[in-house]
Amino acid sequence: MKLKFIEEKIFNFLMLLSTFIVLAFLGSILWAIVKHGWPALNWDMVTKLPGGGFYIGKEGGVLNAIIGSFYIVGASTGLGLLISIPVVFYLNVYLKKKSRLAYFTRLSFDVLFGIPSIVYGAFAFTLMIYFGLRTSLLGGIIVITLLIIPIFIRSMDEVARQLPKDLLDATYSLGATRLETIKVVVRQIAPGIATATLLSVGRAIGDAAGVMFTAGFTDSIPTSLSQPAATLPLSIFFQLSSPTPEVRDRAYASALLLTIIVLILSLLGRFITNKFF
Amino acid sequence: MSTTLLKRRIWKDKSAHALMAILTISSLFLLIVMGVGLYLKSENILHEHSLWTLLTTTEWKPLKNVFGFLPFIMGTLWVTVLSILIALPISLLTAIFITENARPWVKHFVFPALDILAGIPSVVYGVWGTLIIVPWIADKVGPHFVDYTSGYTALAGGIVLGVMIIPVLVSLFVEIFSAVPQDFRDAATSLGATKWQTSRMIILRKALPGIVAAVVLAISKAFGETIAVLMVCGNMIQNPTSLFDSCYPLPALIANNYGEMLSVPLYESALMFAAFILFFIILIFNASSRILLQQIEKRFKL
Numbered sequence: 001m002k003l004k005f006i007e008e009k010i011f012n013f014l015m016l017l018s019t020f021i022v023l024a025f026l027g028s029i030l031w032a033i034v035k036h037g038w039p040a041l042n043w044d045m046v047t048k049l050p051g052g053g054f055y056i057g058k059e060g061g062v063l064n065a066i067i068g069s070f071y072i073v074g075a076s077t078g079l080g081l082l083i084s085i086p087v088v089f090y091l092n093v094y095l096k097k098k099s100r101l102a103y104f105t106r107l108s109f110d111v112l113f114g115i116p117s118i119v120y121g122a123f124a125f126t127l128m129i130y131f132g133l134r135t136s137l138l139g140g141i142i143v144i145t146l147l148i149i150p151i152f153i154r155s156m157d158e159v160a161r162q163l164p165k166d167l168l169d170a171t172y173s174l175g176a177t178r179l180e181t182i183k184v185v186v187r188q189i190a191p192g193i194a195t196a197t198l199l200s201v202g203r204a205i206g207d208a209a210g211v212m213f214t215a216g217f218t219d220s221i222p223t224s225l226s227q228p229a230a231t232l233p234l235s236i237f238f239q240l241s242s243p244t245p246e247v248r249d250r251a252y253a254s255a256l257l258l259t260i261i262v263l264i265l266s267l268l269g270r271f272i273t274n275k276f277f
Numbered sequence: 278m279s280t281t282l283l284k285r286r287i288w289k290d291k292s293a294h295a296l297m298a299i300l301t302i303s304s305l306f307l308l309i310v311m312g313v314g315l316y317l318k319s320e321n322i323l324h325e326h327s328l329w330t331l332l333t334t335t336e337w338k339p340l341k342n343v344f345g346f347l348p349f350i351m352g353t354l355w356v357t358v359l360s361i362l363i364a365l366p367i368s369l370l371t372a373i374f375i376t377e378n379a380r381p382w383v384k385h386f387v388f389p390a391l392d393i394l395a396g397i398p399s400v401v402y403g404v405w406g407t408l409i410i411v412p413w414i415a416d417k418v419g420p421h422f423v424d425y426t427s428g429y430t431a432l433a434g435g436i437v438l439g440v441m442i443i444p445v446l447v448s449l450f451v452e453i454f455s456a457v458p459q460d461f462r463d464a465a466t467s468l469g470a471t472k473w474q475t476s477r478m479i480i481l482r483k484a485l486p487g488i489v490a491a492v493v494l495a496i497s498k499a500f501g502e503t504i505a506v507l508m509v510c511g512n513m514i515q516n517p518t519s520l521f522d523s524c525y526p527l528p529a530l531i532a533n534n535y536g537e538m539l540s541v542p543l544y545e546s547a548l549m550f551a552a553f554i555l556f557f558i559i560l561i562f563n564a565s566s567r568i569l570l571q572q573i574e575k576r577f578k579l
Contacts, residue, residue: 008471015374018367019387022447025440026390029397029405036408087304090297105301107567108308114494114563115311115556116501118528122552123311125535126318149304177290206398209503209528213535233400237504240404255404259397266396270389 030259037256040249046257050219055242062254065235067221071137072211072229073204076144080200083145084152085193089185092160093168093178106157113150117210120147125213138225140215147210148200155199159192160185191276198269202262208233232258312556319550322543331550337514339544349551351516352431352524356506357499359435359520361492364442369488371443372450373476377462395444403508406437411509414521423521429511432520437505442495449494453487454480456574487573493566497559503528527551 048061087105095102124143133139163185171181186193208231216228217238232254239251322331326344334345375387415428457480465475481488511523512533531548 004471004474008473011370011473011476012378015370015378018370019374019379019383021367022371022394022443023387023390025443026394028409029394029401029440032405032408033401083300083304086293086297087301090294090301094294094297101301101305105305107564108305110567111560111563112308114497114501114559116498116503116528116559118501118503118531119311119315119552119556119559122531122549123314126314126549146307153304177286179290179293180286202396206396206400208398208400209532212532233398233504236400236404237508240407240508252404252408255401259401262396262398262401263393266392267389270392 033252033256033259036249036252037259038253040253041256042253045250045253049221055239055244055247062230062232062235062250062257064219064221065230065232065254066257068137068140068215068218068229069205069232071222072140072144072215072231073201075141076148076204077197077201079141079145080148080152081193081197084149084156084196085186087153088156088160088189089182091157092163093181093185109150109153109157113154117143117147117207118212121210121213124210128214134226135214135216135228136226137215137222137229139213140211140229140231141225143210143214144204144207147207148204151200151203152196155196156189156192159189159195163188191272194272195269198265198272202265202269205265206233206258206262208237308560312553312560315549315553315556319546319553321546322550325543335516339541339547342543344543344547346527346551346554348514348516349525349527349530350554352510353500353526353528355431355517355524356434356438356510356526357496359431360438360442360499361496363435363439364446364495365492367439368443368446368450369481372447372454373480375447376451376454377472377476377480391444391447394440395448399441399502399505400508402437402441403505406433406505406509410436419521423519426521427511427523429509429523430521431510431517431524434506434510434524434526435520437509438499438502441502441505442499445498446491446495449491450484450488453484453491453573456487457483486569490566490569490573493562493569497562497566500559500562501528501555503532507532527555 044059045061046066047063048059049063051058051060091102091105120143124139124146128134128139167184167188168181171184172178211231212234215231217230217234218228219230222229236251236254236258239247239254242248242251322344325342331344331346332350333347334343335347336343336345337348371387375384379387410433411428413428414430414433415426418432419426419428419430461479461483462475465479470478506526507529510526510529512525512529513523514525515522517524531551534544534548
């Protein structure tokens with residue numbers, strides 16, 4: 001057989017192998033989390049606050065972290081949408097296609113997208129010290145909002161850029177101002193907004209390094225913006241560093257919870273993308 | 278009446294324009310403010326020690342006012358390089374398989390799998406690392422090479438990070454390979470090249486700048502990853518000399534010490550300097566790779 005056919009065979013095998021390895025990594029992760037998390041997962045985990053001695057194996061749950069994550073993610077997603085929809089609209093409707101401002105804005109959001117959350121956390125922490133804030137729900141919300149704005153803008157912008165120019169021209173010809181075309185634009189990019197939201201929520205809920213500095217950690221549910229708030233990833237992290245096996249088991253159960261939430265979000269995102277694009 | 282209505286609409290349009298411009302420009306400034314803020318915070322330590330000593334000495338004794346960042350920088354380099362070495366061949370072959378060889382239905386379950394891999398939070402990767410990778414290294418791999426290893430090693434960090442950047446690399450590669458025009462493939466095939474020869478000599482060569490840009494992007498992701506490496510790298514302040522040594526990457530340093538930051542003089546400044554290093558390197562890497570990717574996109578479109 002000619003050498004090139006042997007080479008072809010070898011590399012075809014290697015390609016199949018590496019695709020299989022990628023799938024196997026995913027399988028291994030899911031299997032490990034389910035295997036260790038499922039036995040420890042019970043109703044108390046999701047409905048109870050950590051009781052006295054929770055971190056040495058006494059009873060309780062991680063409701064504080066679930067609610068804390070929920071508050072932070074909910075508020076920052078809302079804020080993020082509020083800030084990023086106008087920016088995307090401005091980039092695509094008000095600015096010309098070859099505008100320098102649009103170019104630099106897009107580039108800077110691309111870069112911001114790559115800045116790790118620990119840097120966001122450190123930066124937000126210095127800001128908080130500067131303004132005399134303590135670790136609090138508000139701090140967590142601010143840093144997560146900053147973190148997800150680039151995700152929002154990048155993924156919405158990708159959809160908005162494909163907006164047909166004719167559509168805008170048609171609305172102008174009917175006498176609409178540029179601002180008034182927002183009704184058409186938003187409706188047109190609605191699936192893009194939905195996907196961007198799910199992406200951001202997925203990233204926001206899984207982030208630990210950013211909130212570590214800024215939201216702090218607590219065993220109770222925060223009742224105001226100035227109180228510290230627990231988050232699910234940090235709760236997993238702290239429980240896992242405990243020497244007690246029961247507590248570590250609960251860390252696995254919390255990790256399973258977090259994974260399930262993220263899986264649902266990601267599947268929903270893919271479903272929307274497939275359905276509307 | 279109608280003129281006032283028109284005026285009001287135009288006024289609304291103009292004020293919205295101004296508001297959105299302010300919002301856009303201020304978000305543009307976020308990057309600059311971040312860099313300047315971190316730099317100002319790390320200025321204290323730069324006044325006391327020269328940049329060169331900070332970056333090249335290995336002693337880290339904050340209580341004695343000795344700050345050597347080299348162990349952390351080396352730790353970061355070790356795990357980053359390892360992760361790329363692991364992820365790059367796997368991602369390249371997977372991406373070629375998906376774009377060139379695979380039947381369409383394969384994409385229908387490889388892409389969702391990549392989506393899920395990309396979406397799994399880093400703390401879960403850390404849990405996976407401590408459950409699977411660390412014991413594997415400690416019990417199976419380690420004993421073949423060294424007398425004793427705890428498993429919490431640079432290698433563990435490299436593997437976990439490698440898996441984390443695979444989805445980033447594969448999706449970028451697939452995008453880049455799909456952008457190579459079909460004509461090239463047809464021409465190669467008509468000259469008698471096999472599929473792999475076409476992939477190796479045409480696709481990979483044409484896509485080389487794109488591959489470089491994607492790798493740079495992946496490096497910057499691996500650079501900044503915090504919680505997962507914090508959980509599996511062992512966090513001992515030393516220059517790692519083998520795969521089976523513990524290491525202590527920069528992001529882990531920042532995350533581990535934020536609580537004590539304020540009590541020791543210059544400590545806060547030192548940690549902010551660490552954050553500034555990360556910020557600066559990632560800024561350069563990211564900006565250059567994005568610009569490169571845009572150039573490539575333009576070239577293929579013409």
